[in-house]
Amino acid sequence: MGATAEPFPSFSWRSTLSGSTAILLSLALAKLLIHLATNALGGYGIFRDELYYLACADHLDLGYVDQPPLSIYLLAVSRLVFGDSLFAIRLIPAVAGAAVVFLTGLMARELGGGRVAQVLAALCAVACPILLGICSVYSMNGIDFLFWSLAAYLTIRLLKTEDPRYWLGLGLVLGLGALNKIGILWYAAGLTAGFGLTRFRTWFLTRWPYVAGALLVLVFSPFILWNISHDFAHLEFIRNATAGKYSGLSALTFLAGQFFIHNPVIAPLWFAGLLFLLFSSHAKLFRTLGVAYLVVLAILLINQHSKGEYLSPAYPVLFAAGATLFERFTQQRAWRWLRPVYAGLLLISGSALAPFALPMLPVEQYIRYTEKLGLSPDSPEGKTLEQLPQFYADMHGWPEKVAAVAAAFHRLTPEEQVRCAVFADNYGRCGALDYYGRHYGLPKSIGKHNNYWIWGPREYTGDLVLILGGELQDKQEHFAQVEIVGSVSSPYCMPYENNLKIFLCRGLRTPLHELWKSMKHYD
Secondary structure, eight states: OOTTOOOOOOOOHHHHTSHHHHHHHHHHHHHHHHHHHHHHHTTTSOOHHHHHHHHHHTSOOSOBTTBOSHHHHHHHHHHHHHOSSHHHHTHHHHHHHHHHHHHHHHHHHHTTOOHHHHHHHHHHHHTOHHHHHHTTSOSHHHHHHHHHHHHHHHHHHHHHHOOTHHHHHHHHHHHHHHHHOTTHHHHHHHHHHHHHTSGGGGGGGSSHHHHHHHHHHHHHHHHHHHHHHTTTHHHHHHHHHHHTTTTTOOHHHHHHHHHHTTOTTTHHHHHHHHHHHHHOGGGGGGHHHHHHHHHHHHHHHHHSOOOGGGGGGGHHHHHHHHHHHHHHHTOSGGGTTHHHHHHHHHHHHHHHHGGGTSOOSOHHHHHHHHHHHTOOOOOTTOOOOSSSOHHHHTTSSHHHHHHHHHHHHTTSOHHHHHHEEEEESSHHHHHHHHHHHGGGTOOOOEESBTHHHHHOOTTOOSSEEEEESSOHHHHHHHEEEEEEEEEEOOTTSOGGGSSEEEEEEEEESSOHHHHGGGOOBOO
16 A cells, blocks of 8 residues: 555645635635524523533633543643633534534545535535534534534545555544544544555555554554542443433434534535445445444444434535535536535525524523424433523523522622532532632532532531522531521523522531542533
């Protein structure tokens, strides 16, 4: 292998910014501006998981219960440079989403598509609701999209050029991707199968795939070592989540999600793209990518409780393939009218679906919008909902909760404040107490959920504890004295986060450090 190798492509601004590339950059910039404008408006507030990510960024480590460390380190660097306003927190996912749009167009070019295919592929990425939603909040997921797209692009270049140096890039990207979110390992498995089941299996007679694999493991090794030293906490987290909050999901809901969360108007295009990669003689060179998609699909179906969005990062290359086929199909004059019509449908459908992915409408207006469409809010975790879907409801109520806790805390004497722990059951409440609580002079919170359990009870004894949420009876079982000192409500938050009581508890019956061992909640 490698006899026909080409050097890595060299770029000049004159060639790069000409023609279709300039259009791709414009579409990527348009997506970036959509997110920046939404962020500047403030959305509905900081998302539950964002509060937890910020807390993790205050505790840098080689791993966390529910995620590898890369996204946390990126957030920590971003906070140093840009601060931690809502706008600043969401800058990285916005940039990542824009990069995916550009890469999707580039993949169409590498697959043999002309300007029409490249622009259409990029438009699909812009009009894809799940990509809009995932890149509207900070998490590992928007970055995950970028790593999958980079891996697909490098694979296309490797298949075209047979330049072994692309194996190094692929190993590095997959390693960094795994250090961000382990789901990309499914894609690594799919690509391995794709190479093995096509004529490119001869690569396995060379050292390059194994060098790439070793590079992947080396880059990913910090999270492996962290798990070894923490009783494989991430595996326990996955088991608990699958058996608990995701137990209501099924293979049917997973498959249905592939058509809805990626925009139904795009579905015919990406499905045609998959068939194009698998069966067309024109795409025979790229069959590896079609096989990779099917392998990831099979892995997620076997799990039986996978969220539909887990497969989403595999779609940009299908957008590119489908757009390339569409361009070929509409080359004849009789069919060219389909090009502007389909592009228009993408823009219209993307605009119509955008309010479900971006917090761009005022709450009351959003509720009226969904009612007119006859749609009801949904929760991927099977939780009870009221007027807003879980994605939006989890952006409401946090400042009010912290303000109520702070009011109770500051009614304590200075002596009591020094020894008073502030406790909450889940990482959303704990993260809110840590983020908003600094403005009220609250101490860092403690909790039993995921990494908050690992961070422990600090130096607190349990003699005096302010607890946000829960039931009175539970507190009375563990403390000698329990008093309700406040309550807080928010009309748009998740129902289980609404109408919370604040308890002042004294005299823990069991020493806190001893009780802590039995409180672990990985989910």
